[in-house]
Amino acid sequence: MPPIPFSPPRIDDRTVKAVEEVLRSGWITTGPRTKEFERRLAAYCGVERVIALNSWTNACELVLRWYGIGPGDEVIVPAYTYCATANIVMHVGAKPVLVDVLDDFTIDPDAVRRALTPRTKCIIPVDIGGLPARVPELMRLAEECSPLFTPAVNLRVAGTNPQMRLGRVLVLADAAHSFGARIGGRSVGAQADITGFSFHAVKNLTTAEGGALAFNLPTPFDADELYRHFNTMSLHGQSKDALAKTQPGAWRYDVAFPGWKCNMTDLQAAIGLVELERYDDDTLARRKAICDRYDRAFGEDDRFITPTFGDEQRTSSHHLYMLRVRGTSEEQRDAIITAIGRRDVSVNVHFIPLPMLSFYRGLGYRMSDHPRSFELYSREISLPVYYDLTDDQVDTVVAAVKDAVAEVLG
Numbered sequence: 001m002p003p004i005p006f007s008p009p010r011i012d013d014r015t016v017k018a019v020e021e022v023l024r025s026g027w028i029t030t031g032p033r034t035k036e037f038e039r040r041l042a043a044y045c046g047v048e049r050v051i052a053l054n055s056w057t058n059a060c061e062l063v064l065r066w067y068g069i070g071p072g073d074e075v076i077v078p079a080y081t082y083c084a085t086a087n088i089v090m091h092v093g094a095k096p097v098l099v100d101v102l103d104d105f106t107i108d109p110d111a112v113r114r115a116l117t118p119r120t121k122c123i124i125p126v127d128i129g130g131l132p133a134r135v136p137e138l139m140r141l142a143e144e145c146s147p148l149f150t151p152a153v154n155l156r157v158a159g160t161n162p163q164m165r166l167g168r169v170l171v172l173a174d175a176a177h178s179f180g181a182r183i184g185g186r187s188v189g190a191q192a193d194i195t196g197f198s199f200h201a202v203k204n205l206t207t208a209e210g211g212a213l214a215f216n217l218p219t220p221f222d223a224d225e226l227y228r229h230f231n232t233m234s235l236h237g238q239s240k241d242a243l244a245k246t247q248p249g250a251w252r253y254d255v256a257f258p259g260w261k262c263n264m265t266d267l268q269a270a271i272g273l274v275e276l277e278r279y280d281d282d283t284l285a286r287r288k289a290i291c292d293r294y295d296r297a298f299g300e301d302d303r304f305i306t307p308t309f310g311d312e313q314r315t316s317s318h319h320l321y322m323l324r325v326r327g328t329s330e331e332q333r334d335a336i337i338t339a340i341g342r343r344d345v346s347v348n349v350h351f352i353p354l355p356m357l358s359f360y361r362g363l364g365y366r367m368s369d370h371p372r373s374f375e376l377y378s379r380e381i382s383l384p385v386y387y388d389l390t391d392d393q394v395d396t397v398v399a400a401v402k403d404a405v406a407e408v409l410g
Contacts, residue, residue: 001396003344007202010275010283010387018270030263031243037269038212040276041197045189045214048223051230052269056176056198056211058262060124061088062233063194063213067121067162067170068155069094074119078107079353079370080377081126085174086354094121098354100370104308105322106133108372113141118150121163122170127178127188129350129382130204130319131308135173135183135191142169158229165220172196179205180284181317188317189214199268204283204319205275207268233259286387287318290394294321294383297398302326303405305379320350321383325405330378332408337381339404345397348382 022028034052041050053059069075071093077085079098086096097120099111105128112123123142125133151163173191175181176198181188189195194217199210215226235241237259245251275283291309298304305324309316325333333349340347353373355365367374383397 001344001393004346004384004389004393004397005386006346006348006382006384007386008388009201009206009208014274015271018274019267022266022270025266027243028267029243029265030241031266033266033269033273034264037264037272037276040273041212042214044276044279045187045195047190047214047216049215049227050189050212051215051227051234052207052210052212052264052272053234054211054262054264054268055200055209056174056196057084057088058234058260059211059213060084060172060174060196061091062230062260062262063170063172063196064088064092064094064122066157066230066233068152068157069121072119073121074117075122075124076112076115076120077124077354078126078373079355079365079367080105080128080351080373081174081354082176082351083354083357083360084176085124085126086360089124095119096354096360098365098370100372101128101376103372103376104131105129105376106131107138109134109137109141112138113145116141116145116148116169118148120149120169122172124172124174125192126174127176127181127317128320129307129322130177130181130317131310132175132178132181132183132188132191132314132316133173134314135171136313138171139191139193142171145169158225162221166193166217170194176200176203176211177319178317179203180279182315184313190216193217199272204287204317205272205279207264207272207275210264210268210272212264231263232256234261234263235259236261283387284317287385290385290389291318291321293391293394294323294398297395298323298401301402303409318385321385322350323381323383323401324376324379325381325409326379328379328409333379333381335408336401336404339407340381340400343400343403345400346384347401349377349380350382351377353377 073094075089089096146168173195195214199207237257239254307322355367
């Protein structure tokens, strides 16, 4: 059997045909397919508006900039997340405030409550592995703590002050892993104020690279106004995109502010449209079947702790299978991964907690402040989960993991 990769994208004849059609159309940048992708994403998430952009990172950085977050402000993020969650906070000059997580890898709402100060402007819960964070609880917390919120009084964005309009901490959900997951029976995207998705190459739904924002802000915010402003932000602050300027006599444009450049292209959207059409009944169903097969193999083996895929309120997108090896040290876990690799199976670790990374460690963040994050990290191994992974390959992965654990731990 050839080596088993960790997470290759699903590329088939439908994908290739869709991309070829865009190439032959003569219009490859943001255009009709991107707009159609946005409409279908909004319908899927159950919100009025979604904007498609070129990455989760740029999309969510735009949110922080729109909300006027900058030097002197604080943004609460979990210590257990990919660096992008905190990097965007650094990009705008604010301070990431790290808090610990629960046993299911999602942010601890009690830790968030303790971390709130008058400087807090945003909370970014992270849906690790596809399991949604406790977003409704965090939304209630943001409302309850609104008297603590101190808005910037001189902020103006498109003629208004979003901090004063909302009157509380913004909840920006990092749903990079959880497109298609559900909270309370509704798709992720319809719970937080704004939700950021990733369509990177290894995600359940990919556009090669890409991301999106789902807007769910309360009145008096208007979804159409938000869409127009973020669209302008993503195009250098320019009043018209390339497609709009192709209309007869519509060449003239203005620049309202020095924006950024992070729009999605029709080439990317074409891939996304194919993926979205077959997402629930095909992609998600297959990923769940793979995870269920892993559960049956590891669930009754005392050496392992299987991941949480849901509870009475939450259902995972089954993006990752985050297996833990009970009682291992970080060094033993690393040795197990090496032993699995010798058996031609690729695995991964999600993620190295932020205080362990040299940049954040250099800023004074300490891993000892987040003991649960370190405990989870030191025992975690992410197993292959992707559409074309066969049952026989799943069984090969299981055998490789169990043999490697026996080799290292005895």
